[in-house]
Amino acid sequence: MNFRYDFTVKDVQDAYDGAVGILWEVLMGEHIHIGGEKETQRLAEKLGVRDTYILDICSALGGPSRYLAKTFNATVLGVDITKTMLDKATARTLKEGLQNKVEFRRGNALDLPVSSNSMDIVWGQDAWCYVTDKARLIQEAVRVCKPGGKIGFTDWILGSTPLSQEEADFLYEFMIFPNLETLDGYKLLLEDNKCQILEIENLQEDFATHMKYYYDKIQEMRDSIIQEFGSDLYQIAEAGVKAWKAASEQGKVTRGLWIAEKI
Numbered sequence: 055m056n057f058r059y060d061f062t063v064k065d066v067q068d069a070y071d072g073a074v075g076i077l078w079e080v081l082m083g084e085h086i087h088i089g090g091e092k093e094t095q096r097l098a099e100k101l102g103v104r105d106t107y108i109l110d111i112c113s114a115l116g117g118p119s120r121y122l123a124k125t126f127n128a129t130v131l132g133v134d135i136t137k138t139m140l141d142k143a144t145a146r147t148l149k150e151g152l153q154n155k156v157e158f159r160r161g162n163a164l165d166l167p168v169s170s171n172s173m174d175i176v177w178g179q180d181a182w183c184y185v186t187d188k189a190r191l192i193q194e195a196v197r198v199c200k201p202g203g204k205i206g207f208t209d210w211i212l213g214s215t216p217l218s219q220e221e222a223d224f225l226y227e228f229m230i231f232p233n234l235e236t237l238d239g240y241k242l243l244l245e246d247n248k249c250q251i252l253e254i255e256n257l258q259e260d261f262a263t264h265m266k267y268y269y270d271k272i273q274e275m276r277d278s279i280i281q282e283f284g285s286d287l288y289q290i291a292e293a294g295v296k297a298w299k300a301a302s303e304q305g306k307v308t309r310g311l312w313i314a315e316k317i
Contacts, residue, residue, distance in 0.1 A: 056212065056239075057222045061232045063135055063162065066184045069230055070114070071138040073283050077291060080275070081268050084146070085117035087180035088257075088264045088309060093208070094118045094179065095125070100253065100313055101206040103128055106174040109198060111163050111191075111207075112181035116143030116156065122177075123155035131173075132158045133166060164190045168198040175199075178207035180309070186232045192243040199316045205249060206313045212236050213258060213308040217301065225301060228294035237310045249314035258308035265299040 069075070075086075083090045094117075103126040110119050113132025122128040134140050140158050147156045161167040163185045176195045185191045195205050212234045217225070226234075235243075237256055244251060272279065272288075272295055280288045301307045 056233060056236070057217070057219075057226060058233045059226050059231065061226075061230050062186065065230050067136045070136040073287060074230075075114075075136070075139060077279070077283060077287070079115065080279070081271055083117065084115045085121070085179070086114050087118070087208070088261065091117075091121055094121050097177075097179065097206055097208065097311070098122060098126055100311075101175055101177075101204050103175065107131075107172070108175045108177050109133065109166075109168060109173040110177045111166070111195065112178060112184065113143060113158060114139045114181065116147055116158060118177070118179055119143070119156045119158075120147060120150060120152055123152050124150075128155070130156045131168065132156065133161045133163070133168065134158065135160065135162055164194060166194045166198055170197050171200050173198050173200060174203050176203070176205045176207075178209065180208055180210060182207060183210040183229070183231050183234055188233070188235050188239070189243055189246075192240070192247055196244075196247040196249060196316055201316055203316050204252070204313060205244065205316065206311075208257070208309060208311045209240070210234060210261075211240070211308055211310050213302075213305040215305040217306050221297075221301060221306065224294075224297055225307065228290070228297065234307070237308075240310065240312050244312065244314045248317045250317055251312070251314050253311070253313040255311040256308055257311060258302065258305060261307075261309040262299070262302040265295065265302045269295045269299045 108130045110132040113134045119130040119132045
């Protein structure tokens with residue numbers, strides 16, 4: 055069952071302008087997605103990134119964008135809606151001397167500030183789950199991709215075992231997710247927008263492993279997190295990660311990977 059919650063882009067902005075963005079960086083590193091640099095490397099290899107022009111939708115702190123520029127000589131445009139994330143991403147890019155290879159723009163994933171047919175690769179990592187309208191998101195991703203270009207992304211999705219209403223309420227509220235797609239749901243959206251599917255993966259086992267890792271890490275860092283953010287936020291974070299850990303182990307939530315070519 056697909057659930058829909060009334061979380062808006064402003065709710066996500068408010069969270070990532072504040073402590074939430076800092077806390078996720080503490081747990082995940084500046085890539086702020088499952089697996090960090092290793093997963094960025096893996097997706098880049100699957101997409102054949104090399105001297106290519108890439109759009110990173112929901113680029114956050116810009117960790118993947120800078121990695122792609124340094125490792126694969128890619129030119130990257132990151133688009134994000136959250137001012138704090140963009141300011142930090144820009145400052146870190148300048149510090150690394152990558153401003154000629156990596157640029158950031160403020161914009162909405164549902165109305166990208168990018169010309170049509172301009173990108174070799176459209177990229178996303180574990181962030182499209184925050185976007186309210188997945189159909190419009192995929193439509194925009196395909197619009198800006200060149201014919202023959204590729205769209206490659208990972209995302210948090212619903213698993214094969216249904217969530218109860220109570221479970222969904224807690225999991226979605228903790229992450230501020232308006233809705234989640236399914237593995238086949240994204241596949242159909244890509245096909246509906248004239249894309250050929252090249253690869254799909256259900257990364258459930260890896261997702262559950264990482265959720266356990268983050269749960270263990272948040273417990274290990276209990277004292278420092280409380281000192282930095284307060285006990286209330288720590289208790290919320292621990293309970294939320296614990297719930298996502300349990301749901302991932304039960305196959306109720308998972309993570310997927312999709313690679314498609316624009317026909």
